[in-house]
Amino acid sequence: MTSTFIKHELKAFWRARNTGKSIAVHIVMGLMILYLLACALGIGFFMDRFLKQAFPKDDLVFSFCGIILIYYLFELLSRMQLQELPTLRVQPYLQLAVTRNSLVRYLAFTAMLSFFNLWPLILFIPFILKVVAVKMGGVAALVFILSVIGFSIFNNYLALYIKRKASLNGWVFLVSSLCLILIGMGDFKWHLYSIRNFSYLFFGHLATQPLLVLVPILLAIAMYYTNFLFLKQNLYLEELTKHKTLRKSTTEFPLLDRFGNIGDLVANEIKLIIRNKRPSSALKVSLFFLFYGLIFYNNPKIGEYMKLLVGMFMTGIFIISYGQYMYGWQANHFDGIMVSKVSFTDFLKAKYLLFTLVSTAAFLLTLPYVYFGWRTVMIHFIMYLWNLGVNTTIVLFFANRNSKRIDLSKGAAFNWEGVGVTQLLLSIPLMLAPYIIYIPLKLLAGNNNLPLVVIALLGMIGIFTRGYWIKLLTADFYNRKFKIAEGFRDK
Amino acid sequence: MIEIKDLKKVYNNILVVNIPHLEIRKGESIGLVGNNGAGKTTLFRMMLDLIRPETGEVLSNGENVAGHENWKNYTASYLDEGFLIDYLTPEEYFYFIGGLYQQSRAQVDEFLAGLSDFFNGEILKRGKYIRDLSKGNQTKVGVASCLLQHPELLMLDEPFANIDPTTQFRLKNMLKEINKEQGVTTLVSSHDLNHVTDVCERILLMEKGRIIKDMATNSSTLSELEEYFAIGHKMEAVDSVKINVDEEENH
Structure with missing residues (x-):
């Protein structure tokens, strides 16, 4: 047997x-x-x-x-x-x-x-x-x-x-x-x-x-x-198959009501993250990353180039760890979203809003790093702007290329479901882009200020031109929609 | 209301849907019947712009569903549990859907109160997420969320399949009522010939991707359909033709 x-x-x-x-x-x-x-x-x-x-x-x-x-x-x-x-x-x-x-x-x-x-x-x-x-x-x-x-x-x-x-x-x-x-x-x-x-x-x-x-x-x-x-x-x-028999209650996020339909979508996604095993562990990992700075900053010799990376991870790890599998998290009800009255533009705006909320929270939580000097906090803020202006759009661009579903109920440790070429490709621009700007400008200007200003400006431009990126991403999505939806149906 | 032109879909070199022309007028109630693999669900999915047809188009109010989103404003559909957001409680889901149509929570609550018979006390305030409900109760949530949208076009795939006899009976009455009194165009697929002939005024019979019969329901329709399926059954048994089970079909 x-x-x-x-x-x-x-x-x-x-x-x-x-x-x-x-x-x-x-x-x-x-x-x-x-x-x-x-x-x-x-x-x-x-x-x-x-x-x-x-x-x-x-x-x-x-x-x-x-x-x-x-x-x-x-x-x-x-x-x-x-x-x-x-x-x-x-x-x-x-x-x-x-x-x-x-x-x-x-x-x-x-x-x-x-x-x-x-x-x-x-x-x-x-x-x-x-x-x-x-x-x-x-x-x-x-x-x-x-x-x-x-x-x-x-x-x-x-x-x-x-x-x-x-x-x-x-x-x-x-x-x-x-x-x-x-x-x-x-x-x-x-x-x-x-x-x-x-x-x-x-x-x-x-x-x-x-x-x-x-x-x-x-x-x-x-x-x-x-x-x-x-x-x-x-x-x-x-x-x-025992589930905890806790009574499940209806939750509301009054803060999000101000954002109308988009707020509702964000509220749903927050529930998705909290109520399912794998996304909630992605969130917990982001919390651990808040201590990432402690590993490096105790070393006084650490250069500012390292702080860029540390700042990016601390304020934006959620964008990366959760965003890399997008929209696979919603694979289970993707058909439902497609036929519902939610326009894809609103769908994208909700993603931006979610990322903004979580990153802002992460930035606020990293404020105690002021212990290592105001300049450290400033670098974190610059990378926070960069995350919101540039990284979110990069992540969503790759999300349009991901058609692997994710089983929400499984744990995250050693879980390779949903991992594909997209995730590997995604890490390249995320890790390299700030340095492509930083290194040449530093050599040019001879100090750290110019590259930091440019990175901050690019981040801000990214934030203020979101409407334009949303339009591009929407057009791009409609070219790939069927492939994505089909991949998500493939259990 | 709906016009289908030259619609074809191919899976693994097999034509699973092939409809040269079909027109559905406003206010009609249509029943779609056919054996497994006849292409019913695939047809529904193409009408909802969820899969890309090889050729042809589906026009809803004169506008191609692919590439436009206006049809979403007046079309409500429930094909399977994949349409539900399963980590929400039913209430949260209804509020969400209602919110999309600018309905306040009070309005949604009021509407749901009217469905209390249909829910039979098993949906609301049970303290469960949708994923913890039985399949039949999930169907109830799906159907109720469709009605909540006050659609002009309602599409349901096998709504009778998992629900109990009492609810089947209530669902039939509800479908008849919204069709007769509110003029909603309904499109329902089912394996249960009694139900479709009871609810629908026009029956489309699909076989291997084609609509082979298109008839108005009258007293002899049921026996006609029973005859077709009985013979079909016998033929399959005799020459054991390889039947292409549609991989999209998801019961």
């Missing part, structure tokens, strides 16, 4: 409508993963040197034993954020003559096929073979390896268990993340205890008491079994 499931899964992957188109994307992703694995292998091989540098006083094996549990603690945290729940679409099998056990076994088993399970092996096994096997003998090396595997499997199923619980009740996720962070803080910040000592307590004695290896193995088996039972009990349709 399991082999049938695997066959179906493979078919589902290859026959998905967007597989053929995004094969290039898969290759790029595969190369990135290979690169990361190679890096991990490198770290694994030279771990003895790293450990020597980090803890020059301690014995190699002692310091190695100390870091293992710390690694697993961080791994658990990142697994909870990034690892995806294995999903066989079980619905079509539930009513067939397929036992629940075989379904659940498949679900639980395929959970092992995650890249996360490779990391610890690649990181630790080279060291174990290089150092532990030599110093302590084969048996010790074997039990070390078995323990590493045991802990990974335990971690794997623990993370999935928490995620599954969290999908029924969102608080579980918050509380367990908080616990993990507190455990970490307890050691590194408050020094209440030392995880290294705990780690050593186990791994240090592993060499002399090989039977201790049973602990991680039993933990792994117990966790697997807990997962298995939990899945089996919850294999009901309404629980698999």
Whole structure:
């Protein structure tokens, strides 16, 4: 039965409508993963040197034993954020003559096929073979390896268990993340205890008491079994597709009423962003980007050319991260928009208004950067004008060339849906355009003022000539409308 | 009101719609019937300027729908859930649509109050987004939003397909009423011959992209249609002709 499931899964992957188109994307992703694995292998091989540098006083094996549990603690945290729940679409099998056990076994088993399970092996096994096997003998090396595997499997199923619980009740996720962070803080910040000592307590004695290896193995088996039972009990349709049963309420944005129809469109789009998983994570990422400046500005040697980029990202990351998939966000009801009384000009004006609102909010939030001088704020303001005048139009120009739909309900991490050539092309003008103006003018004038003035002026011209750009974009859209709408219908 | 000239659409080298000429007069109520893949939805989509025909044009009030937007002011349509903004609550969606036609919230509320029978308490104030409604209830939202627009031309694709018998009955009465009393031109496709012959005065029968019958409804229409579909069914079974299922068809 399991082999049938695997066959179906493979078919589902290859026959998905967007597989053929995004094969290039898969290759790029595969190369990135290979690169990361190679890096991990490198770290694994030279771990003895790293450990020597980090803890020059301690014995190699002692310091190695100390870091293992710390690694697993961080791994658990990142697994909870990034690892995806294995999903066989079980619905079509539930009513067939397929036992629940075989379904659940498949679900639980395929959970092992995650890249996360490779990391610890690649990181630790080279060291174990290089150092532990030599110093302590084969048996010790074997039990070390078995323990590493045991802990990974335990971690794997623990993370999935928490995620599954969290999908029924969102608080579980918050509380367990908080616990993990507190455990970490307890050691590194408050020094209440030392995880290294705990780690050593186990791994240090592993060499002399090989039977201790049973602990991680039993933990792994117990966790697997807990997962298995939990899945089996919850294999009901309404629980698999459980939505939070919060009462959904009608929301209004009185501020936007002043803008009439366009305001209504913006209100709808704000709801789209807030009420759907993927766009709302795009918004959260933009919030994180507000701290982008802190990374660079602490360095007093940083040039103003860098501030241009930082300013552009901080005030405009939303335009880029959300705008690059436009109008794919609305793919689900694009037909509806096309036949409704919304004229495309209004549709575009609403996009401009949305971008203006979000960028303005982002600019206001970056005002505390005045700590680094008024000139920094001025550069942010110039890039804010540039974002509104130039980048919005560039983004919308590329939006007319994008016909990939986006499933709003899926998360953003490792989600490559909707990514295509358009997004790659889009990044070029966005990143380069300010420098094409900045560098020659700086060489010409010898100072930073002239290029900044020109960038600000161009931004302002862009804002005041929006009507003209909207007209061009509308004409351009009508040439491509059918292709876009057809792409969006293609699920 | 609508004039179709030499309209053709090709998918994968197969002619899925081929209508040399068709005229729909103001105030007519038209039923479109045909088996799966006959081209009904594709025809609707071309009439709404959602897909580009290979040749030909659709004139609405004498103006080509492609390249113009005036028809949007008096045309309301619901083909599938793709026409609804599914992350809004039904109320938000109705207010949005009403707002497009300069209706205040109070006006929209008043209009919706008149539809309370049709909604049967399952749509308004349920605290759900449209995406969480059942397919039948989504259809109700779609149809209601069409009526809210007070259109001159109403196009519905399979409106009876997912809704319960009581609502089917109410929908039929509503369609008859807006056609008779407000003179709205209605264009409804359906697989249910009883419903279309009941609601519509003129029946268009499509087969493989062509309109092969165009008849006024009278007492013998239903039996005539039943005869056609029964024979069609038998023929398919006998020589198992490859039927091109229209990939645009979305039920």
